[in-house]
């Protein structure tokens with residue numbers, strides 16, 4: 001499963017592709033929604049690790065518009081519930097992730113992102 | 124006692140292409156169990172296993188630490204990623220499997236951010252060609268073929284693991300005597316500022332297995 005929490009941590013790593021290589025852009029995705037247990041402590045703890053803008057953009061690409069463009073000052077329950085859904089309940093099962101810089105394509109198959117590179121692409 | 128993860132969903136056919144948990148796996152589980160209290164008091168946010176194979180190890184640590192941790196797994200073998208996912212589901216541990224080499228697709232975003240790193244690598248000494256061919260083939264041979272001194276795959280990761288671990292983070296590595304454990308420890312200390320201890324050792328057939336644990340040298344923690 002490629003959840004948006006994971007997508008937020010993946011960058012293109014083709015040799016020489018070191019700037020504007022994040023976030024990967026979704027294309028042709030198939031999504032499944034699966035309920036997960038709400039865990040506000042985990043979400044609060046994870047906030048500092050997130051690239052907020054990348055998360056908001058990715059969620060909009062997948063049709064979810066519940067997150068505000070800026071991190072709110074108050075992390076209230078309404079906000080955390082939306083964040084929970086976006087980060088942990090949207091699963092990209094199939095599709096492609098494209099590097100915004102070098103256009104390298106990383107396929108997603110059965111919920112597993114294929115981030116392997118060919119020998120000549122490795123840094 | 125933390126029970127060994129349920130692997131009853133995996134079949135002999137899976138083990139044709141994916142490493143079947145063996146003595147090395149179980150030694151790593153025992154080392155993690157011995158550190159249970161320490162691991163809990165770390166309040167980790169991210170755990171990352173390199174080469175997760177069947178998914179047994181991350182499912183086990185998921186049982187220790189519960190759902191407040193993000194469990195990431197990578198493996199070069201796509202079948203291993205599939206088994207890792209199904210083992211997570213079977214044991215009710217939400218983990219993410221990434222088909223990739225080492226932490227390469229994550230390293231840009233996870234600088235000094237990972238609290239627990241786990242690696243039971245291909246550590247068996249082979250001729251160098253065997254290891255590089257196995258890395259390219261991404262099949263079952265890649266589970267054990269380790270090249271010269273069994274270190275050619277592990278060495279690559281040892282060069283970049285310091286970049287991944289958080290200030291309080293720790294890195295568990297499985298090794299055999301042929302890997303030259305004193306040299307590994309000395310190198311990690313002098314070149315990367317990571318001090319280590321041997322958590323557990325055990326003889327299994329011809330293999331003399333150990334689990335090493337690396338942490339930042341407290342005098343060198345960035346402020």
Ligand SMILES: C[S@@+](CC[C@H](N)C(=O)[O-])C[C@H]1O[C@@H](n2cnc3c(N)ncnc32)[C@H](O)[C@@H]1O
Nearest residue numbers: 142148174175176198199200224225243265266
């Ligand atoms: C000894 S098996 C361990 C499997 C499992 N963690 C366990 O303990 O049972 C080593 C695993 O590392 C994987 N592996 C080998 N080289 C790798 C690399 N460069 N990056 C990620 N995984 C790798 C293999 O495919 C295999 O699944």
Ligand SMILES: [Zn+2]
Nearest residue numbers: 012017099102
């Ligand atoms: Zn790129």
